Amino acid sequence: MKLGVISENLLERLLLATNLVPRPIFDTQVALMLARTVMAGTKLGIFEALAPGPLTAVEIAAQCQTDPHATIKLLNALVGAQYLRMKKDGYTLTSLSRKWLLRDSPRSIYDKMLFHFTEWEWIEHYEEYVRTGIPLKIHAMLSDDGWGIYQRAMRAVTRFQTFEVVWRTPMPKNPHAMLDVGGAHGLFSVAFCRRYRQLRAVVLDIPEAVKHAAPMLANEGMGDRVVHRVGNALTDDLGINEWDLIFISQFAHHCDEATNRDLVKRAARALRPGGVLAIQDMLRPSSAKEPMLVLLTDLYFANTSQSGSWSLAEIADWQRAAGLQPLRPTRFRSLPGASQQAAMKPALKAQQQRRAKDSKPRRSGKKLQR
Structure with missing residues (x-):
């Protein structure tokens, strides 16, 4: 496209x-x-x-x-x-x-059109970014009204992705608890909970986002099955063996590698055995031969975030280092250039077997000389 x-x-x-x-x-x-x-x-x-x-x-x-x-x-x-x-x-x-x-169309991107006026100003920073390599700190630039239109715009873009994302995201059997990191409007959590009737979700986001996203979530009529938690995913304790699914969408590009590795490590600890960590984002191009949209988006994210986009291989490496087992990545059709890298936490028996294997003394491959 x-x-x-x-x-x-x-x-x-x-x-x-x-x-x-x-x-x-x-x-x-x-x-x-x-x-x-x-x-x-x-x-x-x-x-x-x-x-x-x-x-x-x-x-x-x-x-x-x-x-x-x-x-x-x-x-x-x-x-x-x-x-x-x-x-x-x-x-x-x-x-x-x-x-x-x-505005009231079921597929409306009305709010995204209005948010383009803000993005128009951000794009004016391209020349300065290329000269200096210093990106904008967009979240610090948003006014209170700006946060409102930002949340509504992100919800508008998410609306036509939810069906594909929910049906293609790996999920353990009989899931009961989901953590949606940086999920703001909570639309993904709502869609997951509507598919999995026994599932409950917590949407973790910063105060500025929750203030404007809370009314949107309330309109979905999910009651206490999907709730907001005000906090900071970069510093908050995510728990231990608490979640069946930890879902992180369009968040990794805001963080540098060390921060992402730490977040994935804490998320792995917070997953129940057999649980899934799903990270989805716009991908970093592997070469200049990628489609136009992917290359233009890479420049956009580099200009407006602290790290820019990441590759599937890099995300899988973070997961592997945290003790998770990366699964086959998913490339989404509803949003060209976006993909998901999911990983599973080994079941308790597999963890025990791995620890036992690691604790056994290893034999030297050298023969003793007489």
Whole structure:
């Protein structure tokens, strides 16, 4: 999956093939104009105004409290981008905008569109990051309102991943206890608990996240089966032999290697024998031949987090060093570039056998000389 210049006729195809089209203009000016047009339509309430049915430009401007003449410019741009359609009785939504951009749609990414305004500012730091190698500390930059839109945006992105993640994450038999590290909105925990009826989950996150995520979790109607715990996964005691599943999603890229190793070690201790530690994140590219989306995301995370993305091999190494058995990794189709590396804590009998084996004196391979 990638964004690019797409020819609309044979002549344009030939021009692209012979490098006679100034593609950098399309990759920059056209791309940013398209992005900002969709963002503006969302923020100004254009799509919400059209949710009940077709409206004229004057009617839309009145509802959105915008300038009528300027509103026509925006509406026509959205028609060109295929987010609106023009009919005799006015403008109307396309299936694309109705499914994804209406606030109350089951598949809505409305809040992610609003969060793009914050990310727009973060991306302006690219040049400084490349010059100095110093990334932004995005969590320290967020205002209270910023934390709110951040949590809603992350929930919007998570919503269309939950089904695949829940069905493809390894789970021990009859699981009862799950710890969701940095899970904020708790949507993954809710999905796991809806599949496994006997499962209860604790979502561990910092106060700023829980403050805004708690109302979202309450709306899921899970009662005491999914609850928040205010704390810090980097310093809190996670327990001993307490959890069947410890789930860590989109968290590792915020931490350096030493911090991740320590977290995995404490998580391994907190798992029950036979329990699973599942770590999922956007992957670090193995080479510059990876898909465009993977490479662009790697730069984005490097600019906005303290370590950037990690590879599956590195994550598996942390798990192995903590005494866990890495399982076959999972590459998700619902979010290209994202993968999960799960590992299992050996059952008690296997642990005892391993300790017994390690405690036996080893024979020297050398023969005694007479």
